[in-house]
Amino acid sequence: MTGPLVVVGDTLLDRDVEGVVNRLCPDSPVPVLDETTHADRPGGAGLAAVFAAAQGAEVALVTALADDAAGARLATLLTAAGVRVYALPLPGATAEKIRLRARGRVLLRHDRGGPAGVPGEPHEAVLRLLAEASAVLVSDYGRGVARQPALRAALAATRAPVVWDPHPRGPAAVPGVTLATPNEPEARELTKVPAGESRLATAARGAQGLRERWRAGAVAVTLGGDGALLCHAGTTPLVVSAPVTAEGDTCGAGDRFASAATLALARGALVSEAVQQAVAEASAYVAGGGVAAALPRSVHTAPP
Template sequence: MRGPVVVVGDTLLDRDVEGVVNRLCPDSPVPVLDETAHVDRPGGAGLAAVFAAAQGAEVVLVTALADDAGGARLGVLLAAAGVQVYPLRLAGSTPEKIRLRAGGRVLLRHDRGGGAQTPGEPAEAVLRVIERASVVLVSDYGRGVARQPALRAALAATRAPVVWDPHPRGPAAVPGVHLVTPNETEVQELVEAPAAATRLATAADGAERLRQRWRAGAVAVTLGADGALLSHAGSTPLVVPTPMAAEGDTCGAGDRFAVAAGLALGRGALLSEAVQEAVTEASAYVADGGVATALPPPVRRAPQAVHTAVGGDRVGVA
């Protein structure tokens, strides 16, 4: 690749709190989670950047970070994963997603950090790095980075392939992006189209509506265990099935799909080749255990075990 892989979007701090449940709380009928370990990792666009860096690419992440403990923790995690961060100022607090888990299942997810915030203006270095990118991935989590006007202008002007992973609460892609990668729920929310006779027909109709509305080169709708459907100009949709049965934690599978497609396009692959590679990568990711096993050791190393319960102050669950 002639330049870096540039990931643009909203980064969150994800924390998985693992524990065991052996009793109910005495003052209300809820389980008590005795914490045994917790693992912090970058989420959102940060997770996509880590995935790309794990493939050996030079990766630049353009994201908004708050000046707080969560932002500092993300900076450490991203640096350990080999990701160069070009931060935008975030006036609010770092968004966090905390999953309380026991026996391989999520008991509760606790979000904090407030709603979307308007990020600060990008520095000139940010605009230059987008200009010289080999491929750009916009990882939109609906929190404001993809709406930043100067960033949108730079994304519209770059000659690099642009892959746009959308969010229903986010903005439309800039015109002319190479590939948009919603899942089937997202595409229906984005186009507000009625369901068709079959699942594939619904996905195909939504993909074509979105492609025309956003003036995108192609739309690949991810279908979970059934692979993906690719809609692009002048042809019937292409259904790309998964090469293997994959069951497990799908957290991050959409990010893995978008990253794989973007890296393939950056190497000069055809759209159909890029989507086939992305389906294979995302399927293998889920089959291998998902985010718990996919991240480099410095990112997924658990801290020393501590103990708490649902209702404890450290995890902030009332």
């Protein structure tokens, strides 16, 4: 690696509120959660950036943050994780996802931030950053950063490997990305491929459709605990099985997969090697306890 790994995309503030439920609300048949702890962390592109930084990479994040408490909190958490933040101005509010949990299960998710705003123009320093990157991950969460015209032009022009983690509400990848990494539902939604005779056949048709439409070098459709299917040059897709099968909290597993693949490409791996490494790391991530266990201590202990 000669330049930073650059993550581009929408960053959310994730908050997990843990508590206990011992009674129902007297005026409505819903559980009452007595809060015991809460923890904040970066979500979306921010989480992918934190994962890459935790592996020792120099990481820069190009995202959009509003001038509000949630945006300030994200800046604090990302800086604590060793991520350099290049923030585009964002009208409105920073998006937040608040999960109310009891005994490890999510009871309710409360979203804040409203409709996505339109991010402002990137500074010249951001465009230079993309030109000098060792690899770029576009982590699209459908809130507008991946649509920004100047960023898209810079992404199309960079010589670095580009990994595109798409969202059904987001734009198409810029032409010629090295690797796209949709999960199964995203691939079906993006291609409208009907169910085939088998799960793998359906995934392969979706991957090939996206590869042709986006002129991508390769598309890896992630299959949850079953690994991933890689469609690249040639007629036979590569099925990469997960080395570890485990049940657990899968929140952030897609971000772990995409960041691991991008980091491997930045370090000179072939696409097939990058996907194999990403499957192994995402599987170990779920087996090891998910996002709470994977976050570096600096994020857990960042001042409020």
